[in-house]
Amino acid sequence: xxxxxxxxxxxxxxxxxxxxxxxxxxxxxxxxxxxxxxxxxxxxxxxxxxxxxxxxxxxxxxxxxxxxxxxxxxxxxxxxxxxxxxxxxxxxxxxxxxxxxxxxxxxxxxxxxxxxxxxxxxxxxx
Amino acid sequence: xxxxxxxxxxxxxxxxxxxxxxxxxxxxxxxxxxxxxxxxxxxxxxxxxxxxxxxxxxxxxxxxxxxxxxxxxxxxxxxxxxxxxxxxxxxxxxxxxxxxxxxxxxxxxxxxxxxxxxxxxxxxxx
DNA sequence: TTATTATTACAACTGAGTTGCAAATGTAGA
DNA sequence: TCTACATTTGCAACTCAGTTGTAATAATAA
Ligand SMILES: [Mn+2]
Ligand SMILES: [Mn+2]
Ligand SMILES: [Zn+2]
Ligand SMILES: [Zn+2]
Numbered sequence: 001x002x003x004x005x006x007x008x009x010x011x012x013x014x015x016x017x018x019x020x021x022x023x024x025x026x027x028x029x030x031x032x033x034x035x036x037x038x039x040x041x042x043x044x045x046x047x048x049x050x051x052x053x054x055x056x057x058x059x060x061x062x063x064x065x066x067x068x069x070x071x072x073x074x075x076x077x078x079x080x081x082x083x084x085x086x087x088x089x090x091x092x093x094x095x096x097x098x099x100x101x102x103x104x105x106x107x108x109x110x111x112x113x114x115x116x117x118x119x120x121x122x123x124x125x126x
Numbered sequence: 127x128x129x130x131x132x133x134x135x136x137x138x139x140x141x142x143x144x145x146x147x148x149x150x151x152x153x154x155x156x157x158x159x160x161x162x163x164x165x166x167x168x169x170x171x172x173x174x175x176x177x178x179x180x181x182x183x184x185x186x187x188x189x190x191x192x193x194x195x196x197x198x199x200x201x202x203x204x205x206x207x208x209x210x211x212x213x214x215x216x217x218x219x220x221x222x223x224x225x226x227x228x229x230x231x232x233x234x235x236x237x238x239x240x241x242x243x244x245x246x247x248x249x250x251x252x
Numbered sequence: 253t254t255a256t257t258a259t260t261a262c263a264a265c266t267g268a269g270t271t272g273c274a275a276a277t278g279t280a281g282a
Numbered sequence: 283t284c285t286a287c288a289t290t291t292g293c294a295a296c297t298c299a300g301t302t303g304t305a306a307t308a309a310t311a312a
Contacts, residue, residue: 005278005289038292043269063189083229088237096231102243103209103224111214111245117228119237131258131309164261
């Protein structure tokens with residue numbers, strides 16, 4: 001959806017997702033980069049990167065919006081659907097590279113689904 | 127968690143969940159009952175009913191909070207975990223009386239999970 | 253009926269996310 | 283390299299679901 005210009009904001013945000021292999025919330029990115037870039041810019045860049053199939057988004061436990069890198073998506077085909085894991089101890093959110101078996105639901109057309117699993121992550125699980 | 131008094135607000139809210147067998151968002155309840163009761167009251171009664179194991183809550187697609195009746199829960203044991211279905215056409219949200227098979231995730235302790243399935247409901251699915 | 257305590261209304265607040273717009277900047281084409 | 287122009291940015295103001303403090307009110311037990 002539209003041209004992506006190699007602006008400073010796009011560069012820095014993409015770098016953030018490259019260094020950490022986890023999901024990042026818009027709020028966390030604003031906390032971290034809010035003095036360098038305006039929060040509106042951050043929201044809009046994330047939005048655009050999602051439109052372009054670079055990032056995908058989902059809602060975390062408190063209704064906050066989270067983003068993570070897509071693998072093999074394009075602006076027309078967002079087939080990067082997988083469950084997410086949120087650590088209730090450290091707050092970290094990860095994409096799970098597994099497929100979910102949805103329950104059978106008669107007489108309904110399933111279009112999307114989102115599974116959020118919460119618990120203790122590898123580091124916090126003693 | 128604390129005594130529940132049979133107040134007008136509790137009565138009316140419980141009645142709302144009895145007549146319709148679907149989930150209701152706090153927002154919808156305020157739209158509907160906001161002239162009769164203050165929105166703060168509605169939020170607080172819903173909160174308390176959840177604490178008492180009468181209702182359970184979850185987040186819908188836009189991050190709105192939804193509530194539905196529990197079956198066999200108490201204030202100490204909220205074992206009413208099941209997926210929810212939200213119709214993308216009419217907005218209706220239902221509890222699905224099925225169990226979800228969670229994917230295997232090594233080295234992590236799963237505590238909670240929430241699955242939201244979206245699509246077309248029985249009425250909207252032509 | 254009265255004392256106690258939970259519940260309510262109200263108004264003010266919170267905070268993630270959005271919007272409109274003018275200024276700044278990236279990029280294609282000359 | 284320069285120019286034109288569409289895209290992107292910062293800013294300030296806004297939205298709106300949900301929260302908080304508090305004084306008044308209502309349910310319940312004694
Ligand atoms: Mn993901
Ligand atoms: Mn339910
Ligand atoms: Zn953790
Ligand atoms: Zn429907």
